[in-house]
Structure formats: structure tokens, C-alpha cells
Amino acid sequence: MKTITLKSIVLVSAFSFIQNKIDAQVINWKNISKQNKQLLHVNVGAEYGAIAGVGYHHLVPIKRFPLWIGGEFSMPAGKELADDFKVRLGAQIKLVAFNHFQFSGRLQGVARRYHNQSITLFNFGSDFAGVLGYYRKQWFCGVEAGFDKAIVTNFKHSEWYRRNIYDNVQDGWYEPATGGNFYYGLQGGYSMKKIDISLKAGRILQQDFISQPLLPFYGQLGVNFRF
Numbered sequence: 001m002k003t004i005t006l007k008s009i010v011l012v013s014a015f016s017f018i019q020n021k022i023d024a025q026v027i028n029w030k031n032i033s034k035q036n037k038q039l040l041h042v043n044v045g046a047e048y049g050a051i052a053g054v055g056y057h058h059l060v061p062i063k064r065f066p067l068w069i070g071g072e073f074s075m076p077a078g079k080e081l082a083d084d085f086k087v088r089l090g091a092q093i094k095l096v097a098f099n100h101f102q103f104s105g106r107l108q109g110v111a112r113r114y115h116n117q118s119i120t121l122f123n124f125g126s127d128f129a130g131v132l133g134y135y136r137k138q139w140f141c142g143v144e145a146g147f148d149k150a151i152v153t154n155f156k157h158s159e160w161y162r163r164n165i166y167d168n169v170q171d172g173w174y175e176p177a178t179g180g181n182f183y184y185g186l187q188g189g190y191s192m193k194k195i196d197i198s199l200k201a202g203r204i205l206q207q208d209f210i211s212q213p214l215l216p217f218y219g220q221l222g223v224n225f226r227f
Contacts, residue, residue: 024072024088024106024108024127024129025039025041025043025055025057025072025198025222025224026187026189026196026198026200026222026224027039027068027092027104027196027224028135028140028189028191028196029066029094029097029102029104029133029135029140030100030102030135030136030137030140030191031135031137031138031191031196032059032066032226033226034059034061036059036194036226036227037058037059037061038056038057038058038059038226038227039056039057039058039059039068039070039224039225039226040054040055040056040224040225040227041054041055041056041057041072041222041223041224041225042054042055042222042223043074043220043221043222043223044220044221044222045218045219045220045221046217046218046219050076050077051074051075051076051077052074052075052077053072053073053074053075054072054073054074055070055071055072055073055088056070056071057069057070057071057092058070064094064097065093065094065095066093066094067091067092067093067094068091068092068093069090069091070089070090070091071087071088071089071090072087072088073085073086073087073088074086084112084113084114084115085112085113086110086111086112086113087110087111087112088108088109088110088127089108089109090106090107090108090109090127091106091107091108092104092105092106093105093106100134100135100136101132101133101134101135102132102133102134102135103130103131103132103133104130104131104133105128105129105130105131106127106128106129106130106131106146107126107127107128108126108127108128109124109125109126110123110124110125110126110127110148111123111124111125112125117158117160117161118157118158118160118161118165119155119156119157119158119161120155120156120158121153121154121155121156122153122154122156123150123151123152123153123154123179124151124152124153125148125149125150125151125179126148126149126151127146127147127148127149128146128147129144129145129146129147129183130144130145130146131143131144131187133187137191138190138191138192139188139189139190139191140188140189140191141186141187141188141189142186142187142188143184143185143186143187144183144184144185144186144187144200144202145182145183145184146182146183146184147180147181147182147183147207148180148181148183149179149180149207150179150180151175152173152174152175153173153174153175153179154171154172154173154174155170155171155172155173155174156171157169157171180206180207181204181205181206181207181213182204182205182206182207182209183202183203183204183205183218184202184203185200185201185202185203185218186200186201186202187199187200187201188200189222194225194226194227195223195224195225195226196222196223196224196226197221197222197223198220198221198222198223198224199219199220199221199222200219200220200222201217201218201219201220202217202218202219203216203217203218204216204217204218
């Protein structure tokens, strides 16, 4: 692995801000059943622009600790739809329940790609979060907090960058990790027999707890289909 230069740190930080975390699905833990173990979810959101996502999860009905395992794919709006993207694989599990209050945890591995005139970045990272909420069959609300970390990033500079900025720049994988964001916010929704409609919004902070991106907010509207 290569040592990160000052320019690389700036690029990785910008990359982690642009490719953040809103696309994780929201689950009503009081409205799941063994008869509907498949969950398909779609969402749209605002985070440095318009973002859309789709995902699939499968329910593992462990007694007292139901577990959803699956993956998600999201991308921003633009002329080249698959030019930038993010893929998440992982699980969400209910950890604690007291009457209608539930606490759940989420752990995901993340792969994401970001491209501009100067560079193409491909990153591997992780995302973990906790949600404390109040859940009923037909509605729910809660608070979420988590951390999204960029662990290792591949740099591929463009010919434009080499001609106009620095012709001896090196491509390749760079570490240690430099980009990380804390996020926190509110979420809630309305549940029908096999459909959940959810809304969430919150703020983003850099890992130093002081710095923040130019637009330090996120928001998402999502729909779950259980079958």
C-alpha cells in the first residue's frame, strides 16, 4: 500500500462526503412475520443531489432476535447513471426489546465508486449504526446514530489531470483510512399489511466531531415491500 499525500487526503475526504449513507432501509420491528421473509425496498433521497436506491433482504427468524440479511445498491442522478454508485452488504438485527421500545443494530460492508474530471476513486469501507425506537403495528418512530468509514481507496487519475496538473502522479491503492463521518437523525413511518412507508432525516459530522460537509444534512423517503 502507498502513503497518502496531502492531495490524496483532500480527495478521499471529498469522496467520503459525497458518497455517504442515506440508503439503508428502515424497518418496523413490530410488523414482521415468518410468512413474509422477503423484503424489497426502494428509496429516494437528497444528499449533495438526488439519490435513488434499491435493495433486498431476507429474514432469519431467530427467536427474540430477528435478523435481516441482504444488500443495497444506490446511485446519484446524472447523465451517466452507473458512473457513480454504492453497494452495501450486511445485516440488521433486533438486540433489545422492552414493551414497544426496541433497539436494533446494523453492520454493513460498503463498496463505492466516484468519478470526476480529475480522478476515479473506488473505495471499500464499513458502516455501523444503532436505532432506538418506539414501534407499533401501524406506525413507528426512532432515533438513529452511526459511523461510516472509508478504509482503503484505489486512485486512478485521468489523462486530463496528468496533462494539466501533475504528470507523474501515481495510481493505486492507498491507506491508512482517512475518511469517516458520524451521522445522527430521526426516522419514522406508517405500516400496512405488507408495505411500510418511511421517512428519515439527519445531520452529518466529520470524524473529528467539528468539521462538516458543505451540506451537512441528509434525507430519505423509502418504501418496503414484504412478501
